[in-house]
Amino acid sequence: MAGYNDMPDEVVDVAVLEDLRTIRLRKRPLGAPKADEVQLQMNCVGICGSDMAYWSKGMAGGFVPLDFSEEGLGQGYCGQMGHECSGTVRAKGAQVTNLEVGDRVALEPGVPCSDCKLCRLGRYNLCPKMRFIGSAVNRVPGALCRKFNHKASYCYKLPPNVSLQEGAMLEPLCVSLQGVTRAKVGPGHHVFVSGAGPIGLMTAMCAKAAGAATVTVTDMVDAKLEKAKEIGADFTLRADTPNLAQALERLIGEQFDMSFECCGVPAALNSCIQVTIPGGVVCVVANLPQSIPLDLQTAVRHEVDIIGVYRYCNLYPRALALVASGKINLQPLISKSFPLEEAQKAFEHFASGEPIKVLIQANAPEDCAV
Structure with missing residues (x-):
């Protein structure tokens, strides 16, 4: 040795x-x-x-x-x-x-x-x-x-x-797990994920593993939306759908308990705020420009908590256990x-x-x- x-x-x-x-x-x-x-x-x-x-x-x-x-x-x-x-x-x-x-x-x-x-x-x-x-x-x-x-x-x-x-x-999985953990996703929650890249898809996986009732994913690339369905998303929708907020709410019949911005597009963050139930949580996972126009008044009026994610901590053992057990593939x-x-x-x-x-x-x- x-x-x-x-x-x-x-x-x-x-x-x-x-x-x-x-x-x-x-x-x-x-x-x-x-x-x-x-x-x-x-x-x-x-x-x-x-x-x-x-x-x-x-x-x-x-x-x-x-x-x-x-x-x-x-x-x-x-x-x-x-x-x-x-x-x-x-x-x-x-x-x-x-x-x-x-x-x-x-x-x-x-x-x-x-x-x-x-x-x-x-x-x-x-x-x-x-x-x-x-x-x-x-x-x-x-x-x-x-x-x-x-x-x-x-x-x-x-x-x-x-x-x-x-x-x-496991490293990007921990980023998603940090978001789902901070937002306190649990059984029965309706979750929205904006962006079907690696982090968005892993966020959807972590939300399902946490017991979310439904997970809805949007993206601009059809192949990525197909992948979202493959890994267990309940609903998918193109991000350029007219009147996106209303179309999203029609999918589940109500607003979302938690929304995750995973694509780094400023307009997508505002969509997250608009579709989140009053008292709900918007979690910003993606990197965004330093200064963006934000529908802060709606968030304040609805007491929507906007939280951030910067990498992760104390989550590698949990992420590894989720993969080893087969709960996340x-x-x-x-x-x-x-x-x-x-x-x-x-x-x-x-x-x-x-x-x-x-x-x-x-x-x-x-x-x-x-």
Whole structure:
């Protein structure tokens, strides 16, 4: 077994964003894992909406745009994305006791400081010192590479019946689970989801798993609405339907208890407010522009609570249990997989608009599909 002190540095292949819409394979040094880390052979890495935004526009979520100039790159931007990921333990640090070499794991990408007030309150997703891998803003290298070191306490061992593909998809599932948990979806609730991308579809899955009576999904892409039906949505409707709010209410005969904005379109957030029952909840899951016109008066007059979601906290074990038990099946969301050498093609494919979840296999597939 490879140990903590006997591992030399090595050079590994890394997919690097070097300019807008330009990813190239480069080689970078990787040291031995620290005492509290494991070294992983990366298997599956998913492309998320934020990755796509950085690839196509150089910015995401209202953060400062990337500077691809020589001066900007000199400030430390590494261009190494990838935070939806799974891998196999190949070595471990001296202090690691929860994992063994050969274990297949899902990585929780955010490692908080554990000392600040928010961490101590249990809301470590809001930690101001969070090190989130693959973050272009914080310049923390991501997992879109052959091998990667990560803190062992933020790696979760996968049971035999959960594939490495599913392990990589636990990260976006936790985003959706955070929204459903914060909105307190429960048995008998009528839920509306705006947007049938990966997060929207996973939000629908989490709502159904929580006992929602009905889940209704809207989108502009017919293929995604078909996928919503496949994964258990009770009703679907095109988002460009005339008089959308009235059409949605006719589907279930009343307004919705909870609405989730998962597409990042400002007008969709106002639709969520309009179709939510007085006293209900609107949960904003998607990234939106920093300033948008908002029907705040309706929300105030109806005492609709508008809540936000920023990543997740304390949810990886729950998400893994939902997948392992079969209550949530992530396999239908996988559109296509690409090898690391074709990372650029993977992003181009995702940019076509219809794929749900595109995965990059950083190494040989192993048991990526159970």
